[in-house]
Amino acid sequence: MFDITIITQYYPLFLKGLLNTVLICAAGLALGMAWGLALYSIGNSRLAIPRALYRGYVNLFRGTPLLVQLFLLFYGGPYFGLNLSAIATGILGLTLYGAAYFAEIYRAGFQNIPAGQIEAAQDLGMSPLQTMLHVQIPQMLTLIIPSVINQTILIIKESAILSIITVPEVTTAAVKISTETFSIVEPYVVLAGAYWLIVTAVSRGGQLWERRQMRYISR
Incomplete structure (x- = not known):
């Protein structure tokens, strides 16, 4: 039978793990999005070497688990003098x-903006920076919303493997409780519910973001 006392007894450990999961994922995703934009800028270079470095990075990190x-x-x-804590390693790993x-999502978003709109902005006397800020970026952000939210959700769910390197997140808490109580169902039901709540919140946030962007563009 489902033993609710296990949950009531260990809920502080669950809450601490859940908070760590949210904070680690938020940091890793924010840094990953920022570094991804920098990577896109490198890959968008007219020089062959930066473009090759970009393709090598993308292929390496998307091609390995x-x-x-x-x-x-x-x-x-x-071995290379990089001594990081488990949490720092988790954030850096999610970032990279x-x-x-x-x-790649940014690249697809920018490429899907009709060239005619950029030409029209230039004909109106907009500078390249003004064109980027007022024409390209707002449309790009709208175009990539589904892809960004989908990728965010995938990374959040994949963050469960951070428990393998002893990051004290919610999966680690569930494993510890299961080991101490010899119960499988209760800890992992709570674990599943925790990830469902996070993913639902992200999905809802994505919908609100999309509505806001559509209102901005329709002005």
């Missing part, structure tokens, strides 16, 4: 991994 990348950072890092996907 996040778990392998985390192992290399956490256990292999000290997510940036490869977000960079």
Whole structure:
């Protein structure tokens, strides 16, 4: 039978793990989006070498599992003088991994903006910066919303493997409770519910973001 006392007894550990999951994912995603934009700028260069570096980075981080990348950072890092805590490794891992996907999302968003709109902005006397701020970026942000939200959700769910490198997030809490109580159902039901709440909140936020962007463009 489902033992509710396990949840009531260990809920502080669950809450602490849930908070850590939210904070780590938020930091990793924010940094990943920022680094992804920088990567896009590198890949958008007219020079061959920056473009090659961009393609190499994207292919490397999208072509290898996040778990392998985390192992290399956490256990292999000290061989190269990179000594990071489990939490710092988790944030850095999510940043590097997510940036490869977000960079490609940005690239697709900018490429889908009709060239005629950029030409029209230039004909109206807008500078390249004004064109970027008032024409390209607002449309790009609207075009990429579904992809960004989808990728964000995938990364949040993949963050569960941070428990492998002892990051004290919600999955780690569930594993610890399961080990101490010899119960499987209760801890993992709560774990599933925790991720469902996070993903639902992100999905709802994406819908609000999309509505706001559509109102901005329709002005």
